[in-house]
């Protein structure tokens with residue numbers, strides 16, 4: 001097992017692996033440049049990519065799932081609230097609700113693969129509904145980034161093996177609990 005390096009910036013109790021501490025430093029260097037949300041997401045994706053194949057990135061407990069629902073592990077919350085990292089663990093068949101985010105977001109697949117469906121919100125008031133706009137597989141070690149608005153999506157694991165992804169959010173997950181802005185319990189209609 002990798003040596004763990006305690007850091008005052010880490011929001012958890014047991015410290016970060018050296019690889020994760022390195023990744024956090026790299027993300028911080030991008031975020032402090034103060035670019036637009038879209039440019040920050042793109043640049044953070046480039047920094048995250050090389051770490052996705054690192055087997056020493058996460059502690060074993062940060063790779064654990066939950067039989068009841070996909071599980072979030074907080075990996076880092078920056079002291080000034082400017083960004084956070086989490087690992088999300090999906091056991092076979094688990095899925096997120098349809099949702100969007102409060103801030104820019106970068107997702108990198110660390111283990112397995114994830115299916116992502118993006119939606120368009122149509123109509124207004126009581127007549128709102130969702131139309132699937134794109135369905136794709138985020139393969140192992142791939143990254144994708146996005147910034148609201150227009151980021152309504154869901155993610156699920158349709159394989160028979162565990163999937164793990166690393167998420168970087170331009171928000172303070174320690175304060176918010178999650179980066180979800182809104183959950184969409186609306187009818188889904190074919191376009």
Ligand SMILES: [Fe+2]
Nearest residue numbers: 099100101153
């Ligand atoms: Fe999401």
